[in-house]
Each structure stands twice: as C-alpha cells, then as structure tokens.
Amino acid sequence: MPRPTSTLSDTARFALVTHIEELKAELSSLSCPRERRETQAQLKAAQAAIDLHSTEA
Numbered sequence: 001m002p003r004p005t006s007t008l009s010d011t012a013r014f015a016l017v018t019h020i021e022e023l024k025a026e027l028s029s030l031s032c033p034r035e036r037r038e039t040q041a042q043l044k045a046a047q048a049a050i051d052l053h054s055t056e057a
Contacts, residue, residue: 008053020046 023043030036
C-alpha cells in the first residue's frame with residue numbers, strides 16, 4: 001500500500017493535526033448550538049486543508 005505524502009511541511013501538518021484534535025475536544029464539551037456549528041465548521045475546514053495537501057505516492 002502506498003504511503004500518503006503531503007505538500008505540507010512536517011511542522012504545518014503537526015499544527016493542523018493538533019488543531020483538529022483540539023477542535024474535537026472542544027466540540028465534545030459545547031452545548032450552545034451556535035458554538036457547536038462554528039466549531040464544526042472550523043473542524044471541517046481544518047480536515048479539508050489536510051485532505052487538500054495529502055496525496056497518494
């Protein structure tokens with residue numbers, strides 16, 4: 001199976017992965033519907049950024 005490669009630097013990828021984990025943790029504790037929607041949108045955008053820069057080698 002080919003290893004995924006990324007056009008992101010290791011530091012940028014680490015920052016995005018960390019941000020995603022923080023957003024997931026925050027999402028689990030939110031009860032306000034507006035804040036949940038905003039955090040879900042941020043999470044979706046961060047995941048899309050990783051997907052955009054990740055390719056199959």
